[in-house]
Amino acid sequence: MATMVAGCAASGAASPAGSAASRENGAVASATATAATTAPAAPSATPDGSQAPPASRASASSKVEAVLARMSLEEKVGQLFMPVVYGADPGTVSGENSARFGADTPAKAVAKYRPGGVILFPWAGNVKSVRQVVALTNGLQKASPKIPLLIGADQENGRVSRLAPLVTAMPGASVIGATGDPSLARKAAEVTGSELRALGINLDFAPVADVNINPRNPVIGPRAYGSDPAKVSRMVAAAVKGFHDSGTATAAKHFPGHGDTDVDSHSGLPVIRHSLSQWRKLDAPPFAAAIGAKTDVVMSAHVxxxxxxxxxxxxxxxxxxxxxxxxxxxxxxxxxxxxxxxxAGVRKKYGDAQVPVRAILAGVDLLLMPPNFTKAYDAVLAAVKSGKISRARLDQSVRRLLTLKEARGLLERAPVADPAKAEKVLRSAEHRKVARLIESRAR
Incomplete structure (x- = not known):
């Protein structure tokens, strides 16, 4: 996301910065070069014209297919959404929840629409204390017994830290980038991921894969690892692996690149005039590196x-x-x-009912924070019923989301966060030591 927005302890100490980092850098460089310059074979088309998934995940697991087969049309449409719910407790009655979902508590909103996930924010009243967040995430999962939720946070660290002051104050991407050491990017991500998991959060909308090549950029700046595509690529790949070390899903953002803008996409629609060759050279490598490191999600940019x-x-x-x-x-x-x-960047040209439908037709699977949830949900449901979005296209997105959940242990039963364990994990001495190490190595 741009600035509005995207239960296990970290293991061991930071990896040595020498040979391990060199091997990691070489592997990332190889993956980046291959992905950025070699187009895969064109995916086959389904009868309705939508693209089948590339060969590496063309066959979903039997568990995913079994879950998909049991889902109603309404449940499938719900899986495409990740809204904000309002309140500190799953049973908190809120006028915002009533207005947005026609259900007065977060738990009732989840039970009514069965979204694929929710995202937490302090401004929505979701983040008060460690025990409160644990109770909230556990309660939301309990409200979604058939298919566990993706519970997301926009915890980049540094300037964008939605869970401060509960979590360790880890340096932001630009400081990590200044160390020149991808192993520290990996360790920082592992620390953050382990703290999120302890709270019951399983998806972080990080890392930022933008290359900050415009010094006037009002929205990325220090959120990026730097201005050199090769360095940013190494850091992004390492961060993805660090989050995965903790069991947390990742979302590399903001594709196809938000680093060369002088307009904030929260308040306007940025235009970037990179040619295809410039994009390949400047913007694409970190995303290719994230893909090579098996990022779970790639987030789009409103540019x-x-x-x-x-x-x-x-x-x-x-x-x-x-x-x-x-x-x-x-x-x-x-x-x-x-x-x-x-x-604003995505709302300038089309209305709030058209945007989610157009996004799915463009290739989106997960619709984040629609401003009018019921309008967006009803529009997508109507588009499927009318055939504008084919059933095959809907199943394609739901299958990807279920595959992600299976990969992170969320398909059949959600893990239950332990508040006592969370209090020991968050801001532990070991984690604060990693933050100090990064600060000392930045140059």
Whole structure:
């Protein structure tokens, strides 16, 4: 996300910065070069014209297929959404929940619409204390007994730290990038991921894979690992692996690149005039590296790149960018998420009912933070019933989301967070030591 937005202890000490980092750098460089320059074989088309997933995940597991087969149409549409719910407790009655979901508590909203996940924010009243967040996440999972939730947070560290002051104050990406040591990026991500898991949060909308090449950029800046695509690629790949070390899912953002803007996509629609060759050289490598490291999610950017798609649509709604570049050229077959749909950058051209439908048709699987949830849900459901979004296309996205959940142990039974354990894990002496190490190594 841009600035509005995206239960196990960390193990061991930070990896040595020498030979291990060198091997990691070499592996990332190789993966980046391969993914960025070699387009995979074109995916086969389904009878309705939608693209089948690339070969590496063309066959979902039997467990995923069994869950998919039992789902109603309404449940499948619900899986595509990750809204904000309001309140500190799953049973908190809130006028915001009533207005947005027609259900007065977070738990009732989840039970009514069965979304694929929810995202937590302090401004929504979700983050008060360690024990409160644990009770909230456990209660939300209890409200979704058939298919566990993805519970997300926008915890990049540094400038974007939605769970401060509960979690360790880890340095932001630019400070980590200044160390020149990918092993520290990995360790920082592992620490953050382990703290999120202890709270019952299983998806972090991180790392930022943008290359901050415009010094006037008002929205990325220190959130990026730096201005050199090769260095950013190494750091991003290491961070993805660190989150995975903790069992936390990752979302590399903001595709196809938000680093060369002087407009904030929260308040306007940025235009980046990179040619395809410039994009390949400047923007693509960190995303290719994230894909090589098996990021679970790639988040779209609400930016226009007219030389990649002349339609004038933001990338979130662009099939040439999300399907043509991300899926076909870079070979990503995981979940594609929108950036927050309440941001001005995606709302300027189309209404709040059209945006989610267009996003799915462009290649999106997960619709994040629609400003009017019921309007968005009803629009997607109607588009499926009318055939505008085919049943095959809907199943494609749901299958990807269920596959992600299976990979993170969330398909059949959600883990139950332990508040006592969480209090020991968060801001532990070991974790604060990692933060101090990074600060001391930055140069």
């Amino acid at each position: 226009v790149m007219p030389k990649l798609d002349p339609s004038g649509d933001p990338s979130t709604l662009s099939k040439p960018i999300l399907t043509g570049l991300l899926r076909d050229r870079l070979g990503f077959d995981g979940v594609v998420s929108t950036d927050a749909l309440d941001m």
